[in-house]
Amino acid sequence: MSDKILLTADRTLTSDYHHNEFIGFGACAPPNVIPDWLYKWLFFPPIKTKDGIPVAAPYGLRKIEAQLLNEGFDVLTVDPDHLGKYIDEAKILGIHVMDPFGIGPASSTFAAILKKEPFLAQYFHILMNKPEIRKAKRRGLKIIVGGPGVWQFKYRPEFVKEHGIDCIIAGEAEKVVGKIFRAALNDDDPPQYYEVPIKETPSLEEIPEIVAPSINNLIEIGRGCCRGCKFCSVTLRPLRWYPYEKILREIDVTMRNKGGVCLHAEDVMLYGSKNTIPNDEKLLKLHELVVKKCDGMGWSHCSLATVAAKPKLFSKIAEIILQKQPWWGAEIGIETGSPKLAEKIMPAKAHPFKPEEWPEVVRSGMGLMHDNKLIPACTLIVGVPEETEEDLIKTIELMDDLKDVRSLIVPLFFVPMGRLKNEDWFKEAEVNELHQELLIKCLKHDLYWIDNLIDLSFSGKWYKYLLKPFYRLFVEIIRYKVKKAGIK
């Protein structure tokens, strides 16, 4: 057996989602109103491969690949359906996970409502049960798992044992993967669960640059968040922003696959800043540099507070981005419409505004996004332990104020994470009338805007005539089901 290391991720993570990162969220849902094969084709089709090697891979996996290559390991990133071609030569299989058991906030909410296992959990199981992996395991293959979803393995110890997972790495792993993979290659048992301590968090210089394209050209521009919301697992590690040159070099690598890029940070508006106030000069320069290089761009996340705090800066950024595209998207956390609850669970989310100003920050930020063609995919948290009826009423009122804002708003059942990790899960049995009212408001809001969003998503795309009718049909079936359920 050689010392080869294979890296992979399940099908729901190894897809380009028809070049739209947000379509990928469809993998959080369980089987539903259309056949599974059609759903897979619409929401997470297999990515192109050459000899079983995917043309792009999840960004986090690319970082680990780069780190291992830098340390001299023999590494290959392989599509999950082509592992059989390479696995006989491998001594270690590294697997990247996001939500392996479907118990993350979005998937567990859909699972509770539709009472079935989400696709992303199904496909993780399909990967782990592949006969070629089982066979390789029997002859001594080591399995090491990493990625943002590893916390879920603590709830599934039997699965870890049954599938022979040798090591689970939690946290930013660049500084530790070398020693862990080396131990595994030398047949020294790696630790079963390795939580990367703060002192092993990589500095900017220690974060390697990717060497092959990432899915949908997602490129990290920085790490960390200083807002410290209680329910969030992003730690309070310091903000680290990559210098322009590092970002541009990674764009050069990923743009081998052409298309636009997706800038990734917990709040893209804070690029280059030391606190919660955007740095005009750095943010503008970053966008000017990126727009020159790429056919377009999107953001992974941004906060309502930074947009509301700097409306002129936000409009200038929008002007730069809209030179090459009609709209762009980002994931946004609204979480609640209640100032009291905001103060309890996310006191710095509104900063530089006060927590009691949160609903106004949301209204103003969302209005600016609508006017400047940023389409937000927003989340609300339902069932936080400290939530009261008054909090829910405030959130319902906020939904009324947002009805004219082009957006998707998704309510998510509370999942114990971050500093609330010892609290209880919110269960569907606890859904009361106010929760129901809120869920229905969100559903109606999304069904109202979805046609517009589908049109915008496909505008200017050559394949719009092929794909668009299927998404429309999917939405029409949901509308029919909603009507049949008596929801008006």
Ligand code: SF4
């Ligand atoms: S929820 Fe967002 S703003 Fe709050 S700590 Fe997490 S990443 Fe930061």
